[in-house]
Amino acid sequence: MKANRIKSFLFSFEQIPSFLYLLKWILICLTLGVIVGSISAFFLLSLEWATHWRESHLWIIALLPVGGFIIGLSYHLYGNSVVKGNNLLLEEFHTPKKIIPFRMVPLVLFGTILTHLFGGSAGREGTAVQIGGAIADRFTKVLKLSKRDRKIILIAGISAGFASVFGTPLAGGIFALEVLVLGRLRLDAIIPSFMAAVFADYFCSIWNISHTQYHIDAIAEMTPVNVLWSLLAGIIFGLVAMLFSKSTHFWSNLFKNNVNYPPLRPVIGGTILAIAIYFVGTTKYIGLGIPTIVDAFNVNLNSYDFLLKLVFTSFTLGAGFKGGEVTPLFFIGAALGNVLVWFIPLPMELLAGMGFVAVFAGATNTPIACTIMGIELFGIEPGVFIALACCTAYLFSGHSGVYSSQIIGSPKHHLFLREKGLHLSEIKNKRTKK
Numbered sequence: 001m002k003a004n005r006i007k008s009f010l011f012s013f014e015q016i017p018s019f020l021y022l023l024k025w026i027l028i029c030l031t032l033g034v035i036v037g038s039i040s041a042f043f044l045l046s047l048e049w050a051t052h053w054r055e056s057h058l059w060i061i062a063l064l065p066v067g068g069f070i071i072g073l074s075y076h077l078y079g080n081s082v083v084k085g086n087n088l089l090l091e092e093f094h095t096p097k098k099i100i101p102f103r104m105v106p107l108v109l110f111g112t113i114l115t116h117l118f119g120g121s122a123g124r125e126g127t128a129v130q131i132g133g134a135i136a137d138r139f140t141k142v143l144k145l146s147k148r149d150r151k152i153i154l155i156a157g158i159s160a161g162f163a164s165v166f167g168t169p170l171a172g173g174i175f176a177l178e179v180l181v182l183g184r185l186r187l188d189a190i191i192p193s194f195m196a197a198v199f200a201d202y203f204c205s206i207w208n209i210s211h212t213q214y215h216i217d218a219i220a221e222m223t224p225v226n227v228l229w230s231l232l233a234g235i236i237f238g239l240v241a242m243l244f245s246k247s248t249h250f251w252s253n254l255f256k257n258n259v260n261y262p263p264l265r266p267v268i269g270g271t272i273l274a275i276a277i278y279f280v281g282t283t284k285y286i287g288l289g290i291p292t293i294v295d296a297f298n299v300n301l302n303s304y305d306f307l308l309k310l311v312f313t314s315f316t317l318g319a320g321f322k323g324g325e326v327t328p329l330f331f332i333g334a335a336l337g338n339v340l341v342w343f344i345p346l347p348m349e350l351l352a353g354m355g356f357v358a359v360f361a362g363a364t365n366t367p368i369a370c371t372i373m374g375i376e377l378f379g380i381e382p383g384v385f386i387a388l389a390c391c392t393a394y395l396f397s398g399h400s401g402v403y404s405s406q407i408i409g410s411p412k413h414h415l416f417l418r419e420k421g422l423h424l425s426e427i428k429n430k431r432t433k434k
Contacts, residue, residue: 025192028139028153032160033199036132040164040200041207043109043131047124050117051287058283060118064274067118068266071111072320076262079107082134085322086126087405089133093154093180094407099141104134111322118270119277121286121312122323124165129324132161132200155180155189156196163197164204166326167211171373172197178366179403182424183410185368212290214297214356216378218347220385229344230354230385233337234392237355240336241362241397244310244329248402251318262320269319273312285312289331296334296352306335325402326360333359346385353378354389361390362397365406399424 054060075083082088082104092100112127136157140150155176163172173194177186220226255265277286284292285308292309295301313328337355341348353374361370367390374386395412406424 029195036160037200037203064270068270072263090405100137115321120316120321123327125326126324128161128165132157152189160196160200164200169197169201175369181409230388234389237358238362238393238396247314266320296338297349358389358393362393367394
């Protein structure tokens, strides 16, 4: 009886259970950060090796159909339950059914490495997020977490994967809170999300992993006219983000509707890609494309670079190859910003930086995370311009996105879409019926 009174007295102070909650998630997120951060380090080193080997042995691009068949067959035989990728994480968060199979980790990890080795155009964020989410869900079973805690640890896994692969723990923590429901933030998971992001980034960095550094030295004066120019740039970034999302879904549906045998889809796609790369005569539009991203801040690029990267990446992913969308979106946005200097009187490097994160914001519907990422990467000085571009791109990308399982928690505006609670994939069908 006395023990119960003491317990009741202690827990009458809200800070006591808060401290226990914090301690619990420190231990969980520390363990998660060690695992996800270390796997991300291996993944980044493997991508670097694959890229260098491919660029030194360009003949391997001719074998892109073979790489596609290996990836397609692997998923067909062993990965039907995880083929949805990032969308599976979102679906399990919203309507939990079963623990995410651990096989997602090796399948997406090596599938992405093969995609880059043979010459596909893809990113790395999707892979890291899937790895983080699948590993985090193991904790649900091992620790016998509640349904509420399972949602929290899935968020932590997403933030750990994102933060460690890009070296942006602040953006990673917010991205995981923002990406699940369009227009809403899951603040009940804010502590675990940030802790997982910080720990994963740290344990990735101790493996001597370095991330690409970007710089914006020329900042325009903040005037009403320049604000309007920034809004115009944001509109363009948003429209291109929408084009990327719709293109990826178009190619994916085209292959699914016309090629019944799944392993054959990346074979056909790989053949077309290999031929296209041969006739284009350059490898700048495949892989991550980081050298071109760096050049976008200082060198005049071709006016069509962003469009070719958009086509190559959307086709690669739509055909069934594995990888993320974010780094290609960085390429598309930075290259587009580089071109906008032709008629928008803002510094080239500023426009490239704005596009770098704004197209990403529009395609993933995460304007806050992308604004924070821009500040983490480029510093606070261009922060207002970055925020304007990200928020405007988010608005003008419409109710579309690369993650079709995102749920609309709060519509972007009420002039065109008044309903909420729909998946992005349901909107087109809804409009067609009307």
